Amino acid sequence: xxxxxxTQEKKLFLCILYLKHRIACFPSSIFHSQKRRDAPENGDxxxxxxxxxxxxxxxxxxAAKDGDGHRQQRKETAxxxxxxxMCPASELRLRELQNRLHRFEMITGTEKVRRPRGDPLRAxxxxxxxxxxxxxxxxxxxxxxxxxxxxxxxxxxxxxASNHLYPWTEVYSFVFDRLRSVKQDMIIQRIPGLTxxxxxxxxxxxxxxxxxxxxxxPLWMYDPCINDTHLxxxxxxxxxxxxxxxxxxPNQEEFQxxxxxxxxxxxxxxxxxxxxxxxxxxxxxxxxxxSVNRAFLERNPVCLLRLAQQLDFLQSCALHRHLVACxxxxxxxxxxxxxxxxxxxxxxxxxxxxxxxxxLTAQLCQAYGLEVSQDGKVVFAKAxxxxxxxxxxxxxxxxxxxxxxxxxxxxxxxxQGHP
Numbered sequence: 001x002x003x004x005x006x007t008q009e010k011k012l013f014l015c016i017l018y019l020k021h022r023i024a025c026f027p028s029s030i031f032h033s034q035k036r037r038d039a040p041e042n043g044d045x046x047x048x049x050x051x052x053x054x055x056x057x058x059x060x061x062x063a064a065k066d067g068d069g070h071r072q073q074r075k076e077t078a079x080x081x082x083x084x085x086m087c088p089a090s091e092l093r094l095r096e097l098q099n100r101l102h103r104f105e106m107i108t109g110t111e112k113v114r115r116p117r118g119d120p121l122r123a124x125x126x127x128x129x130x131x132x133x134x135x136x137x138x139x140x141x142x143x144x145x146x147x148x149x150x151x152x153x154x155x156x157x158x159x160x161a162s163n164h165l166y167p168w169t170e171v172y173s174f175v176f177d178r179l180r181s182v183k184q185d186m187i188i189q190r191i192p193g194l195t196x197x198x199x200x201x202x203x204x205x206x207x208x209x210x211x212x213x214x215x216x217x218p219l220w221m222y223d224p225c226i227n228d229t230h231l232x233x234x235x236x237x238x239x240x241x242x243x244x245x246x247x248x249x250p251n252q253e254e255f256q257x258x259x260x261x262x263x264x265x266x267x268x269x270x271x272x273x274x275x276x277x278x279x280x281x282x283x284x285x286x287x288x289x290x291s292v293n294r295a296f297l298e299r300n301p302v303c304l305l306r307l308a309q310q311l312d313f314l315q316s317c318a319l320h321r322h323l324v325a326c327x328x329x330x331x332x333x334x335x336x337x338x339x340x341x342x343x344x345x346x347x348x349x350x351x352x353x354x355x356x357x358x359x360l361t362a363q364l365c366q367a368y369g370l371e372v373s374q375d376g377k378v379v380f381a382k383a384x385x386x387x388x389x390x391x392x393x394x395x396x397x398x399x400x401x402x403x404x405x406x407x408x409x410x411x412x413x414x415x416q417g418h419p
Contacts (some may be wrong), residue, residue: 006406009027016190021175030143031414032343044285046124050135055403062068065150065393072146078145078189078190079137079138079142079188080139080140080142080412081139081141081142081143081144081185082139082140082142082144082405083139083140083141083143083144083147084143084146084147085120085123085143086123086124086125086142086143086150086151086154086192087118087120087123087125087126087406088125088140088141088251089120090124090141091126091141092118092120092123093128095118095123096115096116096117097115099115099116100119100126101116101123103166103390104122104123104174105118105119105122105123106118106119106122107119114386117368122158123182124151124154124155124177124178124181125141125185126177126181127153127177127178127180127181127184128181136188137185137188141391142185142188143182143190144189145186145193146195148182148185148186148195148199149159149195149198150351150398151178151182152179152182152202152203153198153202153416155175155178155179156175156202156206156412156415157412157416158176158414159171159175160175160206160411160412160415161410161411161412161415168213168358169214169217169221169222170222172210172214172222174286176210176227176230179203179206179398180230182199182203183199183203183234185396186199188321192245194245196240196241197238197241197245197249200234200237200238200241200352201238201255201417202415202416202417203253204231204234204235204236204238204255205314205414205415205417206415207227207230207231207234208258208262208314208317208318209229209314209317209411209414210226210397211224211228211231211318211320211321212316212317212320212402213294213315214227214399215320215321215395215396215397216394216396224367225349231262235255235258235262238255239255239256239272242255242256244257251318251417252280253280253283253284253285253286253418254285256273256280256286257275257285257286257288257289257315258289258314258315258318259272259313260273260289260290260292260293261289261292261293261318261319262318262319262321263295264271264292264293264296265297266294267385268291269316270293271305273286273289273290283357285315288307288310288311289315291307291310292304292307292308292319295307296322296326296355298327299333301326301327301329301330301333302330303352304326305323305326305327305330305353305354305355305401308323308355308401309355309401311405312405313402313405313406313409313414314414316401316402316405319402320399320402321393321395321402323395323398323401324395327354327356327364327398328352328368331351331364331365331370331385332368332369332385334350334380334383335368335370335381335385336378337382338380339380339381339382339383340380341379341381342378343379344373344377344378344379345377345378345379345380346376346378347361347362347372347376347377347378348376350365356398356399356400357400358376358398358403360397360398360400363397364398365378367388368385368386368388369384369385369386369388370385371384385419386395
């Protein structure tokens with residue numbers, strides 16, 4: 001054996017001895033860690049899995065309890081207002097300094113001075129958008145539930161129903177803004193229960209009435225899309241309260257019907273009514289609203305206008321935005337059904353079907369290209385029917401069906417729910 005081979009064998013022998021020594025010193029946990037982590041040891045895999053499952057359920061229970069605790073904590077930590085006036089004193093002072101008081105809020109006699117003074121009994125907290133760095137949860141700036149309801153009643157009785165505050169577009173703008181502030185305070189404090197329902201009911205009535213009263217006003221004075229957005233939102237909140245909060249809710253029938261009449265033809269609104277309990281769904285107001293909705297879906301304008309005669313004033317306000325399309329459908333159907341050059345339809349009879357007087361009926365027929373003879377007869381012809389421009393068809397000109405229902409009813413009583 002050569003010297004080089006002997007040296008290599010000696011090095012190999014020393015390496016083997018070193019490896020045996022290191023292996024002997026390794027802890028047993030090294031080998032156990034190489035096993036499958038969830039493999040059974042001594043036949044106890046099933047027990048370990050069961051224990052792990054129990055531990056998992058316990059962890060979920062603890063997480064659920066922690067979640068309930070957090071929710072309860074959030075509920076308990078919701079701010080509670082302590083402002084007992086309709087407008088916080090700090091805001092009133094600031095708006096006086098900045099000359100931002102509305103004329104409905106000023107002390108009588110100071111309106112024309114350089115810096116008018118605010119009346120604490122008439123000033124109402126204005127709506128302000130949430131902004132970064134602005135604390136909207138200060139209890140001294142939040143009004144509790146009782147004050148919020150009192151504020152809404154004041155706005156209805158002393159502003160909306162007032163006979164000496166005009167123009168009504170300004171009344172609407174003021175009340176609309178202040179009601180947004182009421183809703184903002186209500187949401188921040190998470191006010192539950194019947195007080196929230198009472199506030200939302202009055203808001204919905206006001207917005208429905210405004211959609212009728214301000215119909216046809218210029219957009220810079222009244223935007224029907226903005227009014228509709230807030231009306232739909234408040235109505236959804238109100239119907240959710242009816243479904244989730246314990247009653248009693250004596251006005252639920254009224255607002256379920258108003259929601260359907262305002263949203264005629266809506267699949268969602270119809271489905272909501274169908275899913276109501278049978279006792280509520282068969283109540284007179286909802287049954288009538290369902291009949292009107294059915295006539296609308298079937299495009300039966302004669303039946304719809306006949307049923308509309310049975311609606312009360314606020315229900316007619318909710319329906320009125322569909323009347324133009326309904327009357328248009330009636331004239332279109334009659335233009336095809338009575339399209340004969342020798343056929344003459346009595347104008348008085350058509351006026352009765354349209355729920356209009358004879359002069360407005362003649363104007364409406366002429367707007368759609370239909371001929372009205374001197375002896376009070378309408379000549380229907382399908383070739384003559386044309387879609388008019390928007391100008392001659394202002395909805396406000398044809399409000400007779402709704403206006404006659406108001407009669408001597410006080411608006412304040414209607415919006416408060418005491419017609």
